[in-house]
Amino acid sequence: MRRRATCSTIGLALLLGSAFVAGDARAEHLIVSVSNHRVTVTPNYSGEELVLFGSIERDGGAPVPRTGYDLVVTVSGPRVDMVTRRKERTLGIIWVNADSRQFLQVPSYLAVFANRPLDKIAAPDILRRQQLGLNNVLLMQRVGPDYADVVASDPFRRAFIRLRAEHGLYRENTSAVTFLTPTLFRAGIPLPAEVPIGTYTIGIKLFAGGALIAKTDTAFEIVKVGFEQFVATAARQHGLLYGVVTACMGLMAGWMASIVFRKD
Template identity: 70%
Template sequence: MRLRSPLAALLVLATILVAPAARAERLIVSVSNDRVTVTSNYDGEELVLFGAIERDGAPDGRTYDLVVTVSGPPADLVTRRKERKLGIWVNVDSRQFINVPSYLAVFANRPFDAVATPELRRNLQIGLDHILLTQRVGTDYADVVASDPFRRAFLRLRSDHGLYRENAGAVTFLTPTLFRTSIPLPAQVPIGDYAVDIKLLSDGVLVGRTVTRFEIVKVGFEQFVATAARQQPLLYGLVTVMMALITGWFASIIFRRD
């Protein structure tokens, strides 16, 4: 059909622009605690992420996959390679990782390779092997292949401390549209803001995504010490030295031999 006037063409274009767009699935999520406080007796905590899927316009029989990525405050970290020389272990090389998550956890409801294709996993950074970890290599800044020895050592060391982890069975669907997962936080968890990125997939296609947040803060004496060290570094250093001298002098009196 040919439009016989510019006015008719404008009317058709306006109808297209104002027509309601088809809504994709929407995620509604909540974390059990959006503010974790760290005190002197803090030995770790476990948060729970609950969520629901609104299936507006989606077929009733559609099945879903979920990938939850929790990332802590970014930091510059260094991984060193040691060799044994003359009976002594010495640092022979190092690699600096730039602006990488200080805490990172990736969870899903089933194996990552069943959730999405390799290309989509790379694009969406699903799984530790596909997380972007920028390194300084000479004068260049780039990520490297997953088999790079420094990258593998970095992931292994962070995983050994519980700061990096992945679990392809951590997300549980309570019903076809309700889900939950736990977020373990170790005792040495970094202080700062955390982002929880939830990706919803169906038949290997991304159909929904949302982000929520929580924070980890120090309170009490620990917060006072951290604030003093940051805002008054010289005074903090002097007080620390004085406390060390007094403690040493007091210990020498208690344990001295007559």
């Protein structure tokens, strides 16, 4: 009896193990890369577009789901603190700052790309949980004495996103991801002329039938080169000397201008 029980236990373990391997063999994996991992900003930089491309690998050669795949790409730039102000007209002619809201450690650049509308890809609760879309991404704010995100319809939140979008720094495009084949895809990542310097992360999430089935990430860096980089480095590492030199240059420029425009 003991031997039979032992054999049964081993058989059950082997069965479970084979089922686990079979389930794992059907798993999807994302392989991605970006056209340029280091973008250099020069004095005449006017923006450019990077290309994210990749493939969906299926272990065991299982067929593509009948409904196909969906892909959501989120590009996030360096995090910074920012303030959004609301202006009001005073005395009918003067605009003054009436109120403000501070946004804490929010992405300086944020782009969300997909192959079709987000509400067609997954349920609203999944989109919120995965922070997919400008309305679902976490934008921490100082609200009075508290720190929290607010509803998507909050006036300050909407104004913040709108102002960033006007400069091309926040965007959402649900037709930017293109499937070249059922498992090969590409997406363009536009970078405006005033793109912030720093490290950018790219999060790629794969869906099938409304469920998240795989995810991966990659990154690229934006750096200044040339004279702009020299000035930025000097200001950061040698602040006192930079201030003295700048003041001297200003005095020299004023003195030379007084000579050029002097009336005898």
